[in-house]
Amino acid sequence: MNTSINWIKAMVPGLEGVTDQEFRDAMTLSGTKVEGFERYDKNLKNIVVGQVLSVERHPDADKLVVCQVNVGQAEPVQIVTGAPNIEVGSSGQKVPVVLDGGSVAGGHDGSPLPENGIKIKKGKLRGVESAGMMCAIEELGWPHDFFPDAAEDGIYILADDAVVGEDAVHYLGLDDTSFEYEITNNRVDCYSLIGIAREAAATFNKEFNPPKVEPTGNDEKVEDYISVDVEATDLCKRYTARVVKNIKLAPSPKWMRDRLRASGIRPINNIVDITNYVMEEYGQPMHAYDLDTIEGKKIVVRKASQGEKFTTLDGIERNLDSEVLLINDSKKAIGLAGIMGGENSMITDSVSTMLFESATFDGTNIRKASKRIGLRTDASGKFEKGLDPNNAIDALNRACQLVEELGAGQVVGGTIDVYPSPKQQERLPFEYDKINAMLGTDISREDCLDYFKRLEIGYDEASNELLIPSFRQDLHRTCDIAEEVARLYGYDNIPTTLPHSSSTAGGVSFEQRVIDKASDIALYSGFSEAMTYSFESPKVFDKLLIASDSPLRNTVRISNPLGEDFSVMRTVPVNGLLTSLATNYKRRNKNIKLFEIAKIYLPSQEADKLPDERKQFTLGFFGDGDFYTLKGVLEEILERLNLCDRPEYDPKSEVEFLHPGRRADLIYDGKKIGYLGEVHPDVADNYGLGEKTYIAVLDIPTLVAEANFDIKYTGIANFPAVSRDISLVVPNTVLAGDIEKVIENCGGKLLENFKLFDIYEGDQIEKGFKSMAYSITFRAKDRTLVDDDIKGIMDKLLGQLKDMGIELRA
Amino acid sequence: MKGKANLSQDSEVNHMMNEKLQEIKNRALEQIKDTDSLEKLSEVRVAFLGKKGELTDVLKSMKNVDPKDRPAVGQLVNETRKAIEDVLDEAKKNLSEKMREIQMKAEVIDVTLPAKKAVYGHPHPNTRALDEIKRIFIGMGYEVIEGPEVEYDYYNFEALNIPANHPAKDEQDTFYINDKIVLRTQTSGEQVHVMEKGKLPIRMISPGRVYRADEVDATHSPCFHQVEGMVVDENITFSDLKGTLAEFAKQLFGPETKVKFRPHHFPFTEPSAEMDVSCFKCGGKGCRMCKGEGWIEILGCGMVHPHVFEMSGIDPEKYTGFAFGIGLERIALLKYEIDDMRLLYENDDRFLKQF
Incomplete structure (x- = not known):
């Protein structure tokens, strides 16, 4: 909604003298938000109505003429112009004239107006002095079609009622300001000049003079x-x-x-x-x-x-x-x-x-x-x-x-x-106490009634009811009336207090604590947090090599997306992160480690049910590190969330977008809690990732179900530990995890920890085998261990390993 | 000399012994004086005081001494040993100090060489801003809750006083899944979820993702974040709303921050307002950040509409409340002076590193 301030002032004469800035501030604070305003004459300076006295040929230019123009001063001014509609020998035309030192809004060709207008100075045109300029409408800042009476090409010839020497800007009605408002959709009445003028009158507490409509019509029917x-x-x-x-x-x-x-x-x-x-x-x-x-x-x-x-x-x-x-x-x-x-x-x-x-x-x-x-x-x-x-x-x-x-x-x-069912007069009780209670104010009854009067809300004292004017289609309850009171009282005048109500504990959820902890570990492990869109293209599934019959392709689809690229809610959390990694790779950023906490959206079987929104903790990187770097971060997260048992890694993972020989499902307590691996080389190609890239995903709901923060101190060992180093020759098909399970099983309570300290494949080892060396540490809480304690364990251990085809290295 | 051994004057042996000891002592002191390392000092100690040292030899030769003189000679030997030891210790102490000094001089490093830092990651600017918002409201007793992004039309619109065909529904450029399910356009639906649980009083904030069909540009994103807030109890007033949000603004943007409330319209609050804060860059004088206004619009808020209470099963005659909604990206962009919203979703490392 745009209005002319002069038109508003015509209805609210009391606003004469109110500046544009004051009008803007007051209207905004009373609820009619002014987005901006612009004076039409901001670059129009020193422009008067002039009258051409004579037009003569320019001695040295065919297309120019020399005019003597009466601008209401003692002496006429001489102006040289090339306008086609000022002809030699003519006179009497009234024209807008910008005098020396004045300015106009733009050029006569109607090109975009310069910010600060164009200054006009006395000068010589082909040797003849010119002390000003006669203006075309475009020079005053308007296209011709807003001034249909102006010449299409040439000087704007004004009507006869223009008075020579007077301000031409005022004469043309350009000493005005256009105000732009943001009208909220409840105030339909304010999409009109009368509506805004009424608000202005109420805001400034001035008289409101809307147009008086007199009866019209002849005797006919x-x-x-x-x-x-x-x-x-x-x-x-x-x-x-x-x-x-x-x-x-x-x-x-x-x-x-x-x-x-x-x-x-x-x-x-x-x-x-x-x-x-x-x-x-x-x-x-x-x-x-x-x-x-x-x-x-x-x-x-x-x-x-x-x-x-x-x-x-x-x-x-x-x-x-x-x-x-x-x-x-x-x-x-x-x-x-x-x-x-x-x-x-x-x-x-x-x-x-x-x-x-x-x-x-x-x-x-x-x-x-x-x-x-x-x-x-x-x-x-x-x-x-x-x-x-x-x-x-x-x-x-x-x-x-x-x-x-x-x-x-x-x-x-x-x-x-x-008008088959005329609108009924709406009446609302005037709940004066309730209004003050809601606002936290102590506004007098008289003040309220004054505000109502300004807003043309009637008051029936007998029934203590407010009579809502028809144009106010937004006033239905006392809370609406409270807002009327508040905005005329001034929101700024309402006190500021803090709720004195019963106290609440506050805080974050357990899930949030788990996520915060996992984030901390990711951050301390060098991963920065990324955020990506929740929706993506269905083509992502092909990019990720996801099978055509995979349930992951069953998505929540947006019926009116911004485009195919934003049309399905993700069911796999990795596309955003891979895209971000690729962006960094393309920009030659090195060693990029990112993580994201974002939801996947798994559709319900029933069309009218909401999908399962599952938060995923996704990590991805390229550069320094490998599969085991990522594994280390995952294990740190599990440990810090008190998932103390040893997680298992199942290489039979079926995550399609990971390298088939370098991927694993992360199993904890028999449940799949996530997966990790190197990105499949085809997928890396699809994303334009030229370095080995690794991805890990944790399913947060599963993690939350297992996590706790109940830490118990277990004491510091008082008795010495006993270590045994064993060097094994292991068939290539046997996984470290299998050996470690045996160590854990056989070690029992006395096993403190173990560590793989060497792994070797090569010349000294028979083909198809690898050498693996473990250091195993035992300790008892209550005594110093003796050789016999360990011997039984080691015998059992080596025996079981032998059954797996593993020998002690000679 | 006090305690000096009393030897027989006429004893040739004694005399010889005395001279010898004196000679050993002088020699030892001479050698100590010339020693310039701890190793050499140690050699001197061994040469004179060691098991095969000269002084030990003297003791061993005691068997030639007249037995009655032995105690006196013994004492004389011990005195000599003591004298040498004292000088040795003194020399060792001085030498050690000197050596440490030399060592430290040799160990001078250039303290202005680059630091060796562990590589830590950086939180997303949205998270950083959200953490601040959460900290402030948790401090005031607010619970942080979350709700679904794919939401029933009812919670996103109808229960918030935006019935079917309400123009506000069109204005928000909603993404639809089907007739009944939308991608939420605002976090305000969480107000309804919390109220429906029926546990009063309520003080909550609810951050989360919201969606609107806006094309991506420097100031728009089809996917962004809001933080909803709500307080419901007996006797909650508009002045409480003003006080709470003024306190929030001070804590977020600094103690000098001023706030301004302007009347506005939201279907689910009445009275409603928008809150501006004094520009935290120029302090209100007017600058590029506040577009010369001195004020920056921060959030929308209002008193919970009684009809919203009624639909959620709360008695509006007994309870009142206020609610507010903050655009998280808006806060992050303003607070960290980020000039393009797209940066938030590109995840360029050079950008993220700055937070």
């Missing part, structure tokens, strides 16, 4: 011209109409053109301008039909039939469906209700009688219809907010008043008003 039948009463709450005959199309008067222009609307002719003017003033769109094109003197408001075609006044044929509301005569459709009129009934230059329609259509229907048809207009933009039916008649009568005032035609007496 409108019913003799037209009848209206509303079939779709659910979609058309009110339909009002009047007839104007003997129309005389002409330009509208300057004051109207100035106001329209300052609101960003191009003046066209009196009838179109009146319609636009009233739409600005009242926020009520109206439509004018050429009555002579309406057959059967009848208007029918009904829904279109499915597949019906209709040509709007822009000449485009539209396909309609059965939910679109149509305005018809007795035979044919003549307008898309609330959106655009028809080509067949539009006002043309030859119009003599017209029908002014001012109706209230259902906002939702208009919004949806205009979306489906793909046609959004100024009118539909207003209707879709849901207009006040009581505003329709006021706007219609205002338009007719302007028709008479401008002499644009003869208004026929009477009004068509189809």
Whole structure:
């Protein structure tokens, strides 16, 4: 919503003297947020109305002329111009003249306006002195179509009523400011000048003078011209109409053109301008039909039939469906209700009688219809907010008043008003104590009543009820009234306190503690935290080599995505991280370690159930480190979450996007808690990752189920440990994990720890075998161990290893 | 000399012994004086005082001494030993100090050489900002809860006073899964989830991801984060809302921070407001960060709408409450002066390293 401040001030005279900045600040704080404002004359300086006294040929230039111009000073000024519409020998033209030292907004070619305008100085043009400049409309900052009376090419010749020597900027109505507001969708009434002026009057506590609408019309009866039948009463709450005959199309008067222009609307002719003017003033769109094109003197408001075609006044044929509301005569459709009129009934230059329609259509229907048809207009933009039916008649009568005032035609007496269920007066109890209790204030009853008066909210003392004006469609409960009181009292004046209510403990969930701990370890292990989008392309599954029949391809799909690349909710957490790693790789960043805590979304079997959202802890890196680096980070996370048992690594993992020989499922307490591995070389190629890349994923819900923070001190060993080093020759097929299980089983309570300290494959070892050396440490809590304690264990251990084809190295 | 052994004056042997001891002592002291290392000093000790040292030899030759003179001679030997030992110890101490000094001089390092740091990762700026927000509200007794991102239309809209066909539904550019399920456009649905649990009073914040169909650019992302907040109890007022959020702003942006509340509209709060904070870069004078305004819009808030209470099964005659919603990215971008939202989701190491 944009308004001209001069127009507002015309309705609220008390605002004279209020600066633009003051207006902006006060309106914003009372709830009409000003997004910005701009003075139309910010770069127009020292411009007066001048009158050309004489025009002579320039002695040295064919295209230039030398003018003597009366600018209201003792002596005329000499101005050299090349404008085509100032001819040698002519005189008497009134023109805007920028004097020496002044400035204009832009050049005469209409190119984009420079930020600080253009300074004009006395100078010589081809040797002849020129003390100023006569201005084209483009130089004053406007395209020609906003000033239809200005010359299309050349100096703007002003009307005769311009007074020589006076401020031309004021004369042209450019000493004005355009304010832009952010109107919230509950304040439909503020999408109008009257609405904003009313707010301004209430905010500044000044008198509000809205237009006074006087009765109009001749002795004829409108019913003799037209009848209206509303079939779709659910979609058309009110339909009002009047007839104007003997129309005389002409330009509208300057004051109207100035106001329209300052609101960003191009003046066209009196009838179109009146319609636009009233739409600005009242926020009520109206439509004018050429009555002579309406057959059967009848208007029918009904829904279109499915597949019906209709040509709007822009000449485009539209396909309609059965939910679109149509305005018809007795035979044919003549307008898309609330959106655009028809080509067949539009006002043309030859119009003599017209029908002014001012109706209230259902906002939702208009919004949806205009979306489906793909046609959004100024009118539909207003209707879709849901207009006040009581505003329709006021706007219609205002338009007719302007028709008479401008002499644009003869208004026929009477009004068509189809309003089957008139709106009832809304009443709310004035709960004064409750308002103060809710706000935490002590605002007096008198002050409240004063605020109501300013807002045109009535008060019935007998019933202690507030009478809500029809245009305030947002006031239904006491909380709404509290906001009215608060914003006029001033939000800033409400005290600041802290809740004195019963205390609550506060804190984070157990899951959050687990995640925080895991994050800490990732951070301390050199991994930085990444964030990536939750949705991705379905092509990701191919990129990750995920089988075509994999359940992971069953996704939560967005029905209206931004594009295929953002169309499915991820079921695998790694794509985002791999993409980020690849981004870093492409930018030649080295040694990149990233982790992400993000959800995967596993669809429910039932369509109307929500998916299972599972948080995943994903780590990925390339550069320094290998599979075992990542394994180390995972184990640190498990240990710090008190998962004290030894995790198992199952190489029979089926994670498709990992290297088949370098991947494992992470098993804890028999449950799969995650997986890790080197990224499959094909997948690395798909992402453009030129280095070995490793990925690990932990399923957070499973982790949370196992984790705890119950730490118990177990004492420090008092008795010495005994170590045994064994060097084994192991068939290549045997996994370290299998050997370690045997060590753990045989070691029993006395086993303190063990460590693989050497692994070797090569010349000294038979092919198909590897050498592995373990250091095993035993300790008892209650005594010093002797050789015999250990011998039994070691014998058993070596025996079991022998069964696996493992020998002690000679 | 006190305690000096009393030898027979006329004893030739004694005389000889005395002279010999004197001679040993002088020689020893002479050698000690010339010693410039601990090793050599040790050699001197062995040469004179060791098992095969000269003084030991003297003791061994005691068998030639007249038995009655033996105690006196013995004492004389011990005195000599003591004298040598004292000088040895003194020399050792001095030499050690000297050696340590030399050693330390040789060990001087360039303390301005680069540090050797362990490589630690960096939290995401969103997380850093969220941690601050959580810290502030947990300190005020708020519980941190989380809810679903794929959400029923009911919780995202209807239960928040945004019925079907409400224009706000279109404005929020919702991603739909089907007629009933959406990607939540706001964390406000968590208000309803918490209230439905029926446990009062409520003091919670709920951070999480939200989604809107905005094309990606420097200030928009189809996927971003909000932090919802809510307090419900008896006698909660708009002034409590102001006080709480003013305190939050001070803790987040610094004690000098001023706040300004402007009336606004949200379907699920009434009265509603937007909160601006005085620009923490220029202090309110006006700069590029605040676009010359001196104020920066931070969050939306308001008193919980009674109809929202009713739909969630809470009696609006007994309870009142306030709610607020903070854009996490907005806080992170402002606080860390990040000029492009896309950086948050690219995860360039050179970016992440700065947090």
